[in-house]
Amino acid sequence: MTMSVAWREETTQIGEVLRQSEKVLILEHEKPDGDSIGAGLGLALGMLFLGKNAILLSQDPHPSTYDFLPGRHLHIVVSDMKSEYGPFDAVVFLDCADRARAGAAVEFAKGDIVINIDHHVTNSMFGDINLVDPGASSTSELVFYLLKTMQVPITRNIAICLYTGIISDTGAFRYENTTSRTFAVASHLVDAGADPSRIANQLYECRTASFLLLLGKALQTLSLHHDGKVASVEITREMIRDAGSSFQETDGIVDYPRSIEGVEVALCFKERPDGIGVDVSFRSKCRVDVSKIAEALGGGGHPRAAGATITGSMEEAKDKVFSLLSKEQI
Amino acid sequence: MTMSVAWREETTQIGEVLRQSEKVLILEHEKPDGDSIGAGLGLALGMLFLGKNAILLSQDPHPSTYDFLPGRHLHIVVSDMKSEYGPFDAVVFLDCADRARAGAAVEFAKGDIVINIDHHVTNSMFGDINLVDPGASSTSELVFYLLKTMQVPITRNIAICLYTGIISDTGAFRYENTTSRTFAVASHLVDAGADPSRIANQLYECRTASFLLLLGKALQTLSLHHDGKVASVEITREMIRDAGSSFQETDGIVDYPRSIEGVEVALCFKERPDGIGVDVSFRSKCRVDVSKIAEALGGGGHPRAAGATITGSMEEAKDKVFSLLSKEQI
Numbered sequence: 001m002t003m004s005v006a007w008r009e010e011t012t013q014i015g016e017v018l019r020q021s022e023k024v025l026i027l028e029h030e031k032p033d034g035d036s037i038g039a040g041l042g043l044a045l046g047m048l049f050l051g052k053n054a055i056l057l058s059q060d061p062h063p064s065t066y067d068f069l070p071g072r073h074l075h076i077v078v079s080d081m082k083s084e085y086g087p088f089d090a091v092v093f094l095d096c097a098d099r100a101r102a103g104a105a106v107e108f109a110k111g112d113i114v115i116n117i118d119h120h121v122t123n124s125m126f127g128d129i130n131l132v133d134p135g136a137s138s139t140s141e142l143v144f145y146l147l148k149t150m151q152v153p154i155t156r157n158i159a160i161c162l163y164t165g166i167i168s169d170t171g172a173f174r175y176e177n178t179t180s181r182t183f184a185v186a187s188h189l190v191d192a193g194a195d196p197s198r199i200a201n202q203l204y205e206c207r208t209a210s211f212l213l214l215l216g217k218a219l220q221t222l223s224l225h226h227d228g229k230v231a232s233v234e235i236t237r238e239m240i241r242d243a244g245s246s247f248q249e250t251d252g253i254v255d256y257p258r259s260i261e262g263v264e265v266a267l268c269f270k271e272r273p274d275g276i277g278v279d280v281s282f283r284s285k286c287r288v289d290v291s292k293i294a295e296a297l298g299g300g301g302h303p304r305a306a307g308a309t310i311t312g313s314m315e316e317a318k319d320k321v322f323s324l325l326s327k328e329q330i
Numbered sequence: 331m332t333m334s335v336a337w338r339e340e341t342t343q344i345g346e347v348l349r350q351s352e353k354v355l356i357l358e359h360e361k362p363d364g365d366s367i368g369a370g371l372g373l374a375l376g377m378l379f380l381g382k383n384a385i386l387l388s389q390d391p392h393p394s395t396y397d398f399l400p401g402r403h404l405h406i407v408v409s410d411m412k413s414e415y416g417p418f419d420a421v422v423f424l425d426c427a428d429r430a431r432a433g434a435a436v437e438f439a440k441g442d443i444v445i446n447i448d449h450h451v452t453n454s455m456f457g458d459i460n461l462v463d464p465g466a467s468s469t470s471e472l473v474f475y476l477l478k479t480m481q482v483p484i485t486r487n488i489a490i491c492l493y494t495g496i497i498s499d500t501g502a503f504r505y506e507n508t509t510s511r512t513f514a515v516a517s518h519l520v521d522a523g524a525d526p527s528r529i530a531n532q533l534y535e536c537r538t539a540s541f542l543l544l545l546g547k548a549l550q551t552l553s554l555h556h557d558g559k560v561a562s563v564e565i566t567r568e569m570i571r572d573a574g575s576s577f578q579e580t581d582g583i584v585d586y587p588r589s590i591e592g593v594e595v596a597l598c599f600k601e602r603p604d605g606i607g608v609d610v611s612f613r614s615k616c617r618v619d620v621s622k623i624a625e626a627l628g629g630g631g632h633p634r635a636a637g638a639t640i641t642g643s644m645e646e647a648k649d650k651v652f653s654l655l656s657k658e659q660i
Contacts, residue, residue, distance in 0.1 A: 173503055173516075174530035180520035186503075187513035200504035201615060206591040209554055209561070216549025219542050231539070261536035285535075 007142075010131040011149040017113050017129065018150065021052060021089035025111060028058040029096045030103030034168020034203070036095040037062050039117070039139040041071040042161035043092065046143075046152040048074065057081055059103035068202045069164060070157035078104045086110055092117060095139040098124045117142050119177075137182040140165025144185050156193030163194035164203070172200065213243035218253050218268070224260075225322065229330045231257035232267035234314060240273075247273045254281040264288055264330055269317055272309070278317035282306045293324050337472075340461040341479040347443050347459065348480065351382060351419035355441060358388040359426045360433030363581070364498020364533070366425040367392050369447070369469040371401040372491035373422065376473075376482040378404065387411055389433035393578050398532045399494060400487035408434045416440055422447060425469040427630055428454045447472050449507075452621065452630050467505075467512040470495025474515050486523030493524035494533065501585070502530065506634055543573035548583050548598070554590075555652065559660045561587035562597035564644060570603075577603045584611040594618055594660055599647055602639065608647035612636045623654050 018024060024047050028036040040056045047054035048071075056075040091111035096102050097120040102109065116127025119142060121134040136142050140162040147154060154162075166186060170178045173186075190196060217239040224231050235250050250270045258266035265288050268281040280297070282290035282305070289303040297320065299308025310317040348354060354377050358366040370386045377384035378401075386405040421441035426432050427450040432439065446457025449472060451464040466472050470492040477484060484492075496516060500508045503516075520526060547569040554561050565580050580600045588596035596613040610627070612620035612635070619633040627650065629638025640647040 167503075173497075173526055174534070176527040178520075178526040180517045183513045183517035183520060187510045187517060190508075190510035190513060196503055196508040197506040204504065205589045205615065207586075207589045209552060209558075209590050212549050212552055212586055212590065216546045216552070219546025219549070222539060222542055222546070224539055228539075256537075256542055259535050259537045260539055260542065 007131060007133065007145065008149075010129055011146050013129050014115050014117075014131060014146055015150040017090050017115065018047065018052070018092075019050065021113075023086070023088045023090075024052050024054045025086065025088040025091045025108065026054060026056045027091065027093050027096065027102045027105050027109060028056065029094075029101045030059040030105075032058045032060060032062060033095075034066065035138045035140055035165040037066050037069065038161045038163070038165025038168065039094045039143045041069050041074065042140060042147070042158045042165065043094065043143050044074040045071045045155065045158045045161065046147045046150070049152055049155070050150075055081075055085060057105045057108060059105045065203060065206070066164070069161055071161060078108070081105075081108055083108070087112075089113070090115060093127065094118070094143070095120075097122045099126050117146070135179070137177045137179060138166050138169035140169070141182060141185050144189070154188065154192040159189040159192035159194040160199065163189040163196070164199055167199065167203065172204070208245075208249070210243050210245040211249045214240060214245040214249055215253055215256065217243060218250075219256060222257060224263075226265075226325070226330050228260075228262050229264045230267065230325060231260050231263045231265075232269065232318075233257050234269040234318070235271065236314065237271045237273065240271075254283050258283045258285065265290060265325065265328075267321060269314060269321075271314060277309055277311040278314055279309050280307060280317060280321055282308075288328060288330055293321070293328070296324055297321070337461060337463065337475065338479075340459055341476050343459050344445050344447075344461060344476060345480040347420050347445065348377065348382070348422075349380065351443075353416070353418045353420075354382050354384045355416065355418040355421045355438065356384060356386045357421065357423050357426065357432045357435050357439060358386065359424075359431045360389040360435075361578075362388045362390060362392055363425075364396065365468045365470055365495040367396050367399065368491045368493070368495025368498065369424045369473045371399050371404065372470060372477070372488045372495065373424065373473050374404040375401045375485070375488050375491065376477045376480070379482055379485070380480075385411075385415060387435045387438060389435045393581070395533060395536065396494070399491055401491060408438070411435075411438055413438070417442075419443070420445060423457065424448070424473070425450075427452045429456050447476070450630070450632065452625070465509070467507045467509060468496050468499035470499070471512060471515050474519070484518065484522040489519040489522035489524040490529065493519040493526070494529055497529065497533065502534070507632070538575075538579065540573050540575040541579045544570060544575040544579055545583055545586065547573060548580075549586060552587060554593075556595075556655070556660050558590075558592050559594045560597065560655060561590050561593045561595075562599065562648075563587050564599040564648070565601065566644065567601045567603065570601075584613050588613040588615065595620060595655065595658075597651060599644060599651075601644060607639055607641035608644055609637060609639050610647060610651055612638075618658060618660055623651070623658070626654055627651070 044056040088111035092115040116130045119136040123132045218233045254268035266283040270279045291306040294306035294308040297308035374386040418441035422445040444457045446460045449466040453462045548563045584598035598611040600609045621636040624636035624638040627638035
């Protein structure tokens with residue numbers, strides 16, 4: 001397997017530092033996601049193989065979705081961290097564009113050498129050594145190359161962690177960051193023992209029947225507007241109750257109207273359980289900055305994904321949103 | 331890229347036959363799916379590159395989902411086929427476990443040599459040369475190796491077709507048939523110009539409103555059996571009509587009951603438009619070999635994905651299937 005020449009120096013340097021270190025602190029970003037967790041556990045397991053004393057630290061706990069990953073005993077949250085666990089010979093930030101991204105875990109980031117491994121284009125290059133490649137699908141992909149350089153064997157457990165990181169950050173090989181190198185790494189990880197269908201099952205095949213019943217009800221309300229460029233669905237409290245579902249399960253339903261061909265803006269109107277009003281989720285595909293529409297309603301978010309709460313009834317909420325949308329160039 | 335030694339002889343033989351042929355007929359199975367279509371167009375484009383007169387033939391039209399694929403001008407349906415287009419030097423069956431799987435297209439399968447390229451474990455080895463590997467993710471994966479053996483360059487257009495075939499049959503690298511070799515092939519196809527995010531958008535983000543309305547109706551029928559290990563949905567002709575949908579759009583709906591946590595076997599019962607009876611799609615996650623159940627009903631398929639047609643009413647079809655399932659260890 002060939003490696004980008006650009007990193008050869010960084011991976012070699014990082015490998016030397018880690019080999020010479022006894023105590024290594026690995027930091028994930030706040031609210032860790034699949035890539036941060038997969039890269040963190042994979043690297044921690046690699047350090048364990050080398051006989052290092054490694055701790056994987058994050059401000060927030062790992063979501064239970066990732067409970068199936070090996071190496072969990074190497075992870076602790078900030079509230080369980082003690083300063084006497086340090087000082088560390090090396091501190092590795094994973095998937096953090098800057099130091100602050102590690103949240104409260106930064107407090108413990110005291111070490112001789114700071115290593116920064118990341119794939120965000122906005123990375124501030126804050127490390128003593130920076131292995132930063134925005135062309136990488138994920139930080140897990142970079143950790144794979146680092147471990148290969150260090151000649152750490154990619155065990156089955158390490159492979160499971162890194163594979164999970166890669167599919168989390170690529171949307172299971174569907175996002176634009178998926179490259180031929182991503183597939184080449186996936187091929188190696190599967191050879192090393194990662195099981196694609198088992199891992200995908202763990203991440204994606206854990207819906208509830210009540211969610212599907214609620215989704216079915218929501219889809220019955222599908223309506224198109226603006227010549228098919230806007231699609232909306234609505235979810236009432238009655239629908240949630242009849243499906244035996246919960247308000248939390250409404251997350252992600254907006255992706256269904258978004259998936260219609262030709263739709264640029266998708267909306268999901270959800271009656272809040274507290275009766276205050278209606279939460280609206282906005283998604284867009286390419287052009288419309290939905291965060292501006294959400295902001296005009298007192299909400300916020302990103303250009304492609306935003307939300308707002310509107311007091312009043314479902315009809316009032318829809319009137320307000322469609323009135324704002326009618327002024328947009330969609 | 332290394333190749334399974336088991337096929338070296340077959341791919342070499344097939345390559346020699348195709349190079350010596352002037353007129354090649356390539357057959358897809360009835361109701362062609364993404365793998366059959368991707369493998370078919372990929373192979374037809376490869377033959378075109380070699381200056382052959384190649385026709386890709388299927389009983390039924392390609393679903394419009396695949397309209398983005400290159401090489402469509404090489405495909406015709408049986409109703410447009412003329413016997414004077416033949417005779418053919420070679421006839422290639424793709425993704426067909428037996429001759430009958432090509433449906434009415436078999437009538438035109440007259441040629442000096444019959445080549446059988448497939449990955450179904452139930453393949454009857456009906457060809458003069460058989461390139462059959464149940465360990466392959468897809469027929470498209472086998473066509474990739476065949477074209478490599480023949481030293482046909484994998485052009486961007488060929489890569490797009492074969493990549494589409496692979497992700498169709500692996501559920502975007504989520505099914506058990508996904509191997510390290512599948513990823514290695516995907517890596518090559520992306521290097522050759524297949525764009526993973528564009529193709530995934532074409533396949534997964536181009537739903538129709540009518541499909542979502544039909545999905546919504548189908549999900550209302552969701553029912554669980556065998557302590558939640560079996561989930562089923564049903565689709566009547568009336569539901570298809572009310573949703574403004576079509577029978578073709580019922581494909582993939584079985585993946586929704588399959589996605590429920592704890593479900594091992596998922597079923598989708600679909601009233602056929604011709605009134606003959608009910609098509610049943612079977613999916614399983616880990617243990618149950620649904621191809622055996624499908625075979626007991628006169629159908630077939632893979633251990634994790636199979637199908638059968640049952641004459642009679644929806645109730646009769648459900649009775650038959652659940653009666654068979656009650657004898658299974660699920």
